[in-house]
Amino acid sequence: MSLQINATEQIIKIAAITLTGRLDAFEAPALRKTCDAFIANEFSHFVFDLTDVAMLDSAGLAVLVSVLKRARLKNGDVRLVWPREEAASRILKLTKFDQVFVSIEKSEIVPRGF
Amino acid sequence: MxxxxxxxxxxxxxxxxxxxxxxxxxxxxxxxxxxxxxxxxxxxxxxxxxxxxxxxxxxxxxxxxxxxxxxxxxxxxxxxxxxxxxxxxxxxxxxxTGALVETQDRLVALYELTQATRRTLDMPKLLDLLIQQSRHLMDVDGGFVVLKEKGRQTIIHQVSEKPLHPAHAEAAASLYLRDPNRHVFKDSETLPADLKNVMMVTLPVRDEISAAVGLFNKTGNFTTPDIKLAKAIAGHIGAQMENAMLHKEAVERARLETEMDIARQVQTAILPQSIPQVKGVDVFATSTPALEVGGDFFDVIDRSENTLVFALGDVTGKGMPAALLMSMTHTIIKSASRNMPFTQPHQVLNRLNHDMAADFANVGMFTTVMLGMIDCADCKLHFSNAGQSPIYHVPFNSEPMLLEAQDIPVGILDTVEYTTQSLNLSQGDLFIAASDGFPESRNPAGEMYGYERMRAILSSSRTLSAKQIAEVLLADVNAFCGAHPQDDDRTIVVLKFEKSTENRIMFNESLTVRANYEEIRQPCERLRLNLRQAGVSEEIAGQCELALQELLTNLVDHAYEGNPNGQVAVRMAGNRGQIFIQTEDTGAPANIKLEDVHMPAPEDLAEGGYGMAIIRSLMDDIRYETAQEKNVWTLVKNL
Incomplete structure (x- = not known):
């Protein structure tokens, strides 16, 4: 039996989003809008580079959670480059989302393979 | 003849x-x-x-x-x-016969003069009588009296239809005083032109006053009986004048004594009968008036639970004017300190100077004032010093420091702007305001007590209570002065700061913002800045900021439900022990049971409901109250 080759094109769309500044209730709607657009365009994987996020509140967190939820529905995932600032990482630890979001290094933003 | x-x-x-x-x-x-x-x-x-x-x-x-x-x-x-x-x-x-008649006339005239002078103690009137009687008895054109007292202007009193030029009267008096044995001058070469003849006799008043009576231009010439008569009249009037002077001095002395009495009463009345006590400050004040009352005053006023205002001043001059100005000054300070919306001492001094400059200028006086305000909440002393000395700050851990006055006394220039200086107080710090009656006290040898002795006593007695420190100082000054009487009032206010600096307020700020996501960033940033400046760790600062951010977001979302015109007042304060954050809004009351708030499980991927749970996990205490249609949230973080 000859080898059957059934090749399908696997296109995984990864959105790499770098954020700088304060991600709070005021800025959250803009991020949500951006993410909504990616999801509508069949993006299922998201990398948020939070390195330079100065502060993160529950409204900002809610956007990340919302994106994670929808990504998972498409078998996708959300990964985070951990913020340098304690003011940004604090809420992730408090809410235990540090155990939910997979954290990666900044160098891993461009994936070497899945 | x-x-x-x-x-x-x-x-x-x-x-x-x-x-x-x-x-x-x-x-x-x-x-x-x-x-x-x-x-x-x-x-x-x-x-x-x-x-x-x-x-x-x-x-x-x-x-x-x-x-x-x-x-x-x-x-x-x-x-x-x-x-x-x-x-x-x-x-x-x-x-x-004529001489007999004349003698009789003269006796009657002298008798009448005696009767008249007995009824008057008025100097000019006495001089008038003297000259009028002499004119009447001796048929002269007129008369004058020249009074010379060392260090004073020469007085020339004249009674005449055609008064002499004062210089001529004085010239005649000089001729006589040069040779008091000669009474009559008719030499046209030595006399001024308007004097045909003149007779001078001594008016015996007092040793320190040389006085002479002159009668001039007699028809015919002066005779020996004229001289005798003039001497008799002058002798009599002189005695009466001396009486008048003594009387005047007695009246003046009585007036001064009464005035000093009133001044002393005014001073005693305005000095506080009791010293208010404010938690955290040991304060004592006292004033020992000199026999001749100086213008010292002091007051200690509890402006609020945490604020103590104290004043110490010295009005220049003595007696009634000083007492009146002192009482006016004291009243303005008291009411301005207690009732006016002045938060800084220099504002009170500006007000005082503005109100009183004209009154002080009118009597050529001024007042030194030291006005201080201790804020026990933030452990600070704010003071304004208009020329008062000495003022000492004795830090708990170093030697007394003499603080020079930074401004000029009140009542000198109505355009001057006073300034406020501030000191951070630590537990055990002393602040002493005193009047110059302390360093300027003298001993019988004439030596001054001085600033150095005062500094040394303050240094050695610093561990005592405020009252004991004042007593030790007063006793030392008294011992130094010995038998030398007290020349000036001695007034002192001693403050000892006793409050633990644990409660020192590090910041206290209030601001009001509109309830939208953009504006609520402002109080969050201010809080972070205040905490950073107060030296609070980044960890705690970040926790507090996040808690406030979550609270304000909740108010935007729930209390005002997105109504952007709603307002939120935020107050933030911190001392060494705690940080307080308080918000006030007029939105919908929160329908929440704090004890039922729990952090959603992350695996549920809830997109909300974290805010209050985050606040609970960050802060040590959360209180929610509604009062007068206001919702008040209070967050407390222990340090």
Whole structure:
């Protein structure tokens, strides 16, 4: 039996989003809008580079959670480059989302393979 | 001096003349110079007298007409002599009578003068009486009195229709004072032109005053009795003047004593009877007035639970004016400190200076004032010093420091702007405001107590209570002065800061923002900045900021439900022990049971409901109250 080759094109769309500044209730709607657009365009994987996020509140967190939820529905995932600032990482630890979001290094933003 | 020829003289002359007629004379005349005093017969003959004899003694001559016989000359001489003697005797008699009458007049006048002067103690009136009586008795144009006292302006008092030039009166007095044995001056070479003659006598008042009475331009000339009379009058008036001076001095002394009494009462009345106590400050104040009241004042006012205002000042001058200004100054300070919306001492001094500058200028006085305000909440002392000295700050861990006054006293310049200085107080710090009565106290040797002795006492007694420190200082000054009487008021305010600096307020800020996501960032940033400046760790600062951010977001979302015009007032304060964050909004009341708030499980991927749970996990206490349609959230973080 000859080898059957059934090749399908696997296109995984990864959105790499770098954020700088304060991600709070005021800025959250803009991020949500951006993410909504990616999801509508069949993006299922998201990398948020939070390195330079100065502060993160529950409204900002809610956007990340919302994106994670929808990504998972498409078998996708959300990964985070951990913020340098304690003011940004604090809420992730408090809410235990540090155990939910997979954290990666900044160098891993461009994936070497899945 | 010859009297006038009387009828009796004519008769005598007629009977003597009848003898001449019998021997053939046609006319006999008695002459003085060319004037016929009496003649017999009265008609004047046309021819020259045949016999004419003259008496050198009396200046009279006897002329006989119609007998040209030298044998009758001795007879004529005898008759002239007899008649001359008669006239002379009559003249003496007349003079004597006149003198008697005059003496009687003068005695009456002196008596009247005595009576009049007994009723008056008014100097100018006495001088008037002196001159008027002298004029009346001596027939002069006028009189003057010259009073010379060392170090004072010469006084010239005149009574005359045509007063002398004052310089002329003084010139006459100088002539006399140069030679007090000479009383009458009529030498036109030494006297000014308007003085024909002048008589000067001494007015015996007091040793330190040289006074002279001058009477001038008498018809005829001054006689020895005039001098005697003038001396008598002057002696009497002088004594009366001395009485008047003594009386005036007694009245003045009585007035001063009364005034000092009132001044002392005013001062005692305005000094506080009790010293208010504020938690965290040990305060003591006292004032020991000198016998002659100075213008010291002090006050200690509890402005609020945490704020103590104290004042210490010294009005220049003594007596009633100082007491009045002191009481006005004190009233303004008291009311401005307590009731006005002034938060800084220099504002009170500006107000005081503005209100009082004119009053002080009117009496040529001013006041030094030290006004301080201790804020126990933030452990700070704010003070403004308008010329008050000495002021000492004794930090708990170093030597006393003398703080120089930074501004000029109140009441000198109405345009001056006063300034406030601030000190951070630590537990055990001393602040002492005193009046110059302390360092300037003297001992019997004349030495001053001085700033160095005061500094040393404050240094050695620093661990005592405020009251004990004041007592030790007062005792030391008293011991130094010994028997030397107290020259000036001694007033002191001692403050000892006792509050633990644990409660020192590090920041206290309030701001109001509109309830939208953009504006609520402001209080969050302010909180972070305040905490950073206060030296709170980044960890705690971040926790507090996040808690406030979550609370405010909740208010935007739930209390105001997105209504962007809603307002939120945020107050943030922190001391060494705690951080307080409080919000006030007028939105919908929160329908939440804090104890039921739990963090959603992350695996549920909830997109909300974290805010209040985050706040709970970050803060040590959360309180929610509604009052007067306001919702008040209070977050507390223990440090």
């Amino acid at each position: 010859l009297p006038t020829i009387t009828d009796k003289h004519r008769e005598n002359f007629k009977s003597l003349s009848s003898g001449w007629m019998r021997v053939g004379a046609t006319c006999v005349q008695l002459r003085r110079g060319g004037e016929v005093l009496v003649g017999c017969p009265d008609s004047k003959p046309g021819s020259e007298p045949s016999i004419a004899v003259t008496s050198l003694a009396s200046g009279l001559s006897l002329h006989v007409f119609g007998i040209a016989d030298a044998r009758w000359v001795p007879t004529a001489e005898s008759m002239l002599e007899i008649f001359g003697s008669l006239l002379s005797a009559d003249a003496d008699l007349e003079n004597l």
